[in-house]
Amino acid sequence: MEMKNLSRRNLLKLAGAGMMGATAAGFLAGCGPVPSESKSVEASAEGASGHDYSGLEVQQSEAYAVVAGGGAAGLMAAYKLAKEGKKPLVIEKGASCASSNFAKLSGPAACDTTVQAASGITLATKLNVYNQLTTWAKGSVNTKLISNLLDYSSEAVQDLLDMGLTFYTYVDYTGDPKYANDIKWAPLHNFTQEGEERIAPVVAAIEDLGGSFIYNCEATEVIMEGGKVAGIRAIEGGKVLHEISTPAVFLATGGFGGSEEMVKDLFKGIPVCNMGTPNNTGDGIRMAHEVGAVSEEFAGLVGNEICGSNVKHGNAMYDENWNLNNENLAFAIYGGLVLDKTGERFMNEELLAVDPLVYSGQAGLAQGKYYVLVDGEYYDACTEEGVYSYLGEPDWDFGREMFYPVLSAAPGQFEAAVSEGWAAKGDTIAEVAEVFGLDHLEETVAAYNALCQAGKDTQFGKDPMFLTPIKEGKGYYLFEYNAAYWTTLGGVRTNDHLIALTGDNEPIEGLYIGGVNMGSAFCRPYYDIKGAACGLSIASGVMAATEMISYIEG
Incomplete structure (x- = not known):
C-alpha cells in the first residue's frame, strides 16, 4: 500500500468540504464532539487516499480524542478518557459494540489484580508475566512496550470491575489450586457476562461520564497537517461523512480477518477460517499505512482451541448455544x-x-x-x-x-x-x-x-x-x-508509547495504535498465556488514553 502523509488542507479541498475550522477550544480538556453545519459533497469528490465520498452529506465536528473501534482496546481507552473528564468520541463500525470480538471472548490475562488476590493467586506478577511473554516471543516484540502495557494491566481489570463486570479464575472454576501455580493459566480472568450483558455496562459507564458513540460508522482516513494528526474521517450508514477535528486518534479497529484481500496477502494464500467478527477488515492498519506508518514483518492469529476447521465447511461452525454444527x-x-x-x-x-x-x-x-x-x-x-x-x-x-x-x-x-x-x-x-x-x-x-x-x-x-x-x-x-482463528495478530509498528512509527522509525504525532493491531506487542505463534490478546488489548486502551492526555495537554 502507498505510504505517504496526507495534507489535511488538500484532503478537505479535494473533498469539496472546505476547512473544518479546528479551533483550539475543541482541543481543551472536557470538550466533546461539537457538530457544525452539514452539506453535500460534490459528486466527483475524492479523498487524498483515493476514497470516494461523492454524494455524501458532510457533518463536521470536533472532539478531544477519537477512538476508532469499540472493542476491548477502544472501550477501555474511552472509559479512561471519560473518567479523566475528557469526553471522547468512539466510532464503531458495527450496529453496537456487542458486535466486537470483545463481547464473546473468554477474558483477559492480567497481573497483580484484586481478582487474583481473592483466588489466592500470587504467581501472576508483572515480572513473571513479562518474562513468560518476552521469552516466548524470542526477541520479536518491543519488550519495553510489553513492560509498559503490563503496568496498566491491573488498572484495566479494576476499571472493568468498577463498571460492574465480574470475573472468575480457573482456580475458582475447577477448585484445583494447581492453576494458581501455572503461569499459562494463573493470569487468566474469565468473564462471567457475555455478549450484550458484558458490553452494555461498559458503554453506559462511558456515556454517563460524557463519552459518545457513533455506530454503523466506518473510519476511513486519518487527517494529517504539518506531520501531525489533525482529525479523522468516517462514513456513517453509507450516507454521512463525518469530518472530526481532533489532535489524537486511537486506532483499535481489531484485526484484518474480515478482509479476504489482506488475509490472502499476509498469510501468503494459506486457507484460513474466520471465527471472529466480519467487521474486522484491517481498517486501522490501512489508515495507518496511508499516513506513513509501517507494519511489523509477520502475521499471526489467535487459533481456534475448540475444534478443527475447514474452508470447505465454512466459517460458521456453531449455533447460538455454541454447539458444533459438525x-x-x-x-x-x-x-x-x-x-x-x-x-x-x-x-x-x-x-x-x-x-x-x-x-x-x-x-x-x-x-x-x-x-x-x-x-x-x-x-x-x-x-x-x-x-x-x-x-x-x-x-x-x-x-x-x-x-x-x-x-x-x-x-x-x-x-x-x-x-x-x-x-x-x-x-x-x-x-x-x-x-x-x-x-x-x-x-x-x-x-x-x-x-x-x-x-x-x-x-x-x-x-x-x-x-x-x-x-x-x-x-x-x-x-x-485448515487453520481457524478468533482474531488475527500483527500490524502497525509502534514505539513503547503506542505511537505509530514510519519506516524511519519516526513517530507519527497524535496517532496511537492498540488492540491486536499492535504489531510490536504480538508474535507468531500466539502467546502460550491464556487470554494474552485480550489482556494486552485492554491494557493498551488504558495506556493509550493516558498517553493521549499527556500529548494533548503537554
Whole structure:
C-alpha cells in the first residue's frame, strides 16, 4: 500500500468540504464532539487516499480524542478518557459494540489484580508475566512496550470491575489450586457476562461520564497537517461523512480477518477460517499505512482451541448455544495421528491436544492444510464414551475441560463432512489415503505403530499417554483441516508509547495504535498465556488514553 502523509488542507479541498475550522477550544480538556453545519459533497469528490465520498452529506465536528473501534482496546481507552473528564468520541463500525470480538471472548490475562488476590493467586506478577511473554516471543516484540502495557494491566481489570463486570479464575472454576501455580493459566480472568450483558455496562459507564458513540460508522482516513494528526474521517450508514477535528486518534479497529484481500496477502494464500467478527477488515492498519506508518514483518492469529476447521465447511461452525454444527471437526485436537499433505507426520500431536489455542493455528499456517487419521475403534470411543475416558483419564488439563467431551452427534454428521470434501472413511489405509492423495500414509502408520509398541516417540517426543496405535479391524477415518482463528495478530509498528512509527522509525504525532493491531506487542505463534490478546488489548486502551492526555495537554 502507498505510504505517504496526507495534507489535511488538500484532503478537505479535494473533498469539496472546505476547512473544518479546528479551533483550539475543541482541543481543551472536557470538550466533546461539537457538530457544525452539514452539506453535500460534490459528486466527483475524492479523498487524498483515493476514497470516494461523492454524494455524501458532510457533518463536521470536533472532539478531544477519537477512538476508532469499540472493542476491548477502544472501550477501555474511552472509559479512561471519560473518567479523566475528557469526553471522547468512539466510532464503531458495527450496529453496537456487542458486535466486537470483545463481547464473546473468554477474558483477559492480567497481573497483580484484586481478582487474583481473592483466588489466592500470587504467581501472576508483572515480572513473571513479562518474562513468560518476552521469552516466548524470542526477541520479536518491543519488550519495553510489553513492560509498559503490563503496568496498566491491573488498572484495566479494576476499571472493568468498577463498571460492574465480574470475573472468575480457573482456580475458582475447577477448585484445583494447581492453576494458581501455572503461569499459562494463573493470569487468566474469565468473564462471567457475555455478549450484550458484558458490553452494555461498559458503554453506559462511558456515556454517563460524557463519552459518545457513533455506530454503523466506518473510519476511513486519518487527517494529517504539518506531520501531525489533525482529525479523522468516517462514513456513517453509507450516507454521512463525518469530518472530526481532533489532535489524537486511537486506532483499535481489531484485526484484518474480515478482509479476504489482506488475509490472502499476509498469510501468503494459506486457507484460513474466520471465527471472529466480519467487521474486522484491517481498517486501522490501512489508515495507518496511508499516513506513513509501517507494519511489523509477520502475521499471526489467535487459533481456534475448540475444534478443527475447514474452508470447505465454512466459517460458521456453531449455533447460538455454541454447539458444533459438525462434531467431526473436533478430531483435529483429540490426539490422533496428524499428517501433512504427503501423509507424513510433521509435529508432536500432543501439542494440539494440550495447547490447541497456540498450535492448532500454527499447524494450519505451517502446512496450509493438515490431516488427522483415527481408526474405527478410536472414532467409536470418541463418539460413545469420550476420548478422555478412552485414554484412561490421563494427566491432560484440556481433556478434563473439553468443550465437547463426547462427540455423540459426529456419526450422524459424518456424511455431510464427506459431501463437503473434508472427510473420508475406508476399510483400508490405502483407501482413505487415496481420497486426499497422501502417498506416504501407509508407511507413516507402520512407523508410528512401531513407536507406539515401543512406548516412546523418538521422532517428535509425543507423551506416551497419547501414543495410541492405529488399529485394524473397524476401518479408518481421515479428516482434512485448515487453520481457524478468533482474531488475527500483527500490524502497525509502534514505539513503547503506542505511537505509530514510519519506516524511519519516526513517530507519527497524535496517532496511537492498540488492540491486536499492535504489531510490536504480538508474535507468531500466539502467546502460550491464556487470554494474552485480550489482556494486552485492554491494557493498551488504558495506556493509550493516558498517553493521549499527556500529548494533548503537554
